[in-house]
Amino acid sequence: MSDTAKSSRISGFHRLSSEDRRARIGELTGLSPQEMAEMTQGATLERLEAFAENVICGLQLHLRIATNFRIDGEDILIPMAVEETSVIAAASNAARLARAGGGFTTELLEDLVIGQVEILDISDPAAARQALEAAHDEIVALANTAEPPLHPFGGGCRGMDVRWLAMNGLGDRMVVHLLVDCVDAMGANSVNAMCERVAPVVAELTDGRAGLRILSNLADHRRARARVCIPAEVLAFGRWSGAEVRDQVIGASRFAEADAYRAATHNKGIMNGVDPVLIATGNDWRAMEAGCHAFAARQGRYGPLATWDRDDRGNLVGTAELPFQLGTVGGVTRLHPTAAASLKVLGSPGAARLGRIIAAVALAQNLAALRALSTEGINKGHMRLHERNAALASQDDGGPREQRP
Ligand code: MEV
Numbered sequence: 565m566s567d568t569a570k571s572s573r574i575s576g577f578h579r580l581s582s583e584d585r586r587a588r589i590g591e592l593t594g595l596s597p598q599e600m601a602e603m604t605q606g607a608t609l610e611r612l613e614a615f616a617e618n619v620i621c622g623l624q625l626h627l628r629i630a631t632n633f634r635i636d637g638e639d640i641l642i643p644m645a646v647e648e649t650s651v652i653a654a655a656s657n658a659a660r661l662a663r664a665g666g667g668f669t670t671e672l673l674e675d676l677v678i679g680q681v682e683i684l685d686i687s688d689p690a691a692a693r694q695a696l697e698a699a700h701d702e703i704v705a706l707a708n709t710a711e712p713p714l715h716p717f718g719g720g721c722r723g724m725d726v727r728w729l730a731m732n733g734l735g736d737r738m739v740v741h742l743l744v745d746c747v748d749a750m751g752a753n754s755v756n757a758m759c760e761r762v763a764p765v766v767a768e769l770t771d772g773r774a775g776l777r778i779l780s781n782l783a784d785h786r787r788a789r790a791r792v793c794i795p796a797e798v799l800a801f802g803r804w805s806g807a808e809v810r811d812q813v814i815g816a817s818r819f820a821e822a823d824a825y826r827a828a829t830h831n832k833g834i835m836n837g838v839d840p841v842l843i844a845t846g847n848d849w850r851a852m853e854a855g856c857h858a859f860a861a862r863q864g865r866y867g868p869l870a871t872w873d874r875d876d877r878g879n880l881v882g883t884a885e886l887p888f889q890l891g892t893v894g895g896v897t898r899l900h901p902t903a904a905a906s907l908k909v910l911g912s913p914g915a916a917r918l919g920r921i922i923a924a925v926a927l928a929q930n931l932a933a934l935r936a937l938s939t940e941g942i943n944k945g946h947m948r949l950h951e952r953n954a955a956l957a958s959q960d961d962g963g964p965r966e967q968r969p
Pocket residue numbers: 648829830831832833834836933934937942
């Protein structure tokens with residue numbers, strides 16, 4: 565949130581009219597009336613046509629604000645764009661519980677994007693590796709001559725790794741990884757350009773043939789971790805005591821740790837928090853989806869992106885670790901007025917900070933789902949909101965609609 569922000573704890577926010585909500589967000593974040601108006605209106609057709617080909621119109625999604633988030637000691641309002649009902653209420657509710665333990669803490673684990681250069685037809689892999697390692701600095705320097713450059717922004721290629729993919733002699737290949745600091749950009753264009761720039765030299769040094777040259781969406785060198793520690797008593801729900809809810813949430817975490825079928829659904833709930841923030845801020849959510857799921861399978865078996873435990877004081881402790889691929893500059897992040905305003909609502913973060921915020925939202929979303937699932941079940945809350953949509957749908961076409969289970 566911007567410097568003018570006071571608190572993300574806005575009591576009764578959901579009861580306000582959308583007009584009053586906008587006024588409140590304007591007051592809290594310092595968005596000017598003009599920025600608020602542009603955010604509400606979204607991109608004009610003319611602007612949309614400038615972004616992409618074959619446009620016929622824009623598509624509206626709700627832009628909603630999750631409240632109550634406290635992340636690294638700072639109150640933050642979270643803009644989220646998603647069609648699914650109850651996601652924002654769930655995130656806000658979990659963030660309110662997290663406040664009882666001081667909110668979320670986050671850390672940046674690494675901040676490098678991977679670009680891959682594939683080299684085929686290498687006859688002497690050992691000699692090829694040796695040649696590449698000897699030319700490490702030269703290759704990194706060459707990568708840094710690619711356009712658009714990252715060094716004016718403090719970024720650039722920082723290093724190189726060499727991998728050999730053995731495929732039983734049938735199409736074995738070498739893969740060179742460029743490790744690139746993209747600063748606040750997602751970096752796809754710059755990293756792809758670096759891969760293309762170094763590929764001919766790498767092919768020559770290895771006496772091979774350059775194949776694909778593209779960034780990897782498994783961004784395991786650009787990761788954020790979020791943690792939360794919640795006193796058990798605040799978790800009480802309906803007829804379930806706080807200690808029971810804590811143990812049931814931990815049990816649900818174990819289920820996801822043991823079973824890929826459950827882990828996929830567990831992680832879908834996590835992406836309910838991740839994607840809407842990416843969409844609201846004009847980011848490529850497919851890149852992050854692909855990266856998160858590949859990361860979830862990094863140990864050879866698909867597992868959960870967030871897990872839960874208890875500490876020796878009986879608190880519920882959760883951790884989420886996510887690879888992040890996003891930017892706060894470039895793409896449409898600043899060109900789309902709603903995305904630009906959403907970034908301002910978030911306090912104008914850099915890419916690493918946005919990655920950390922998203923890890924906290926992911927953890928909140930997961931807690932909300934597991935708390936509901938392990939107590940009254942997900943449908944009661946969902947259905948209250950779905951019934952409203954179903955009523956709207958039947959008013960539209962005079963018939964009932966199938967509802968998601
Ligand atoms: C629904 O959109 C998400 C959940 O299925 C997540 C989960 O099961 O953990 C409720």
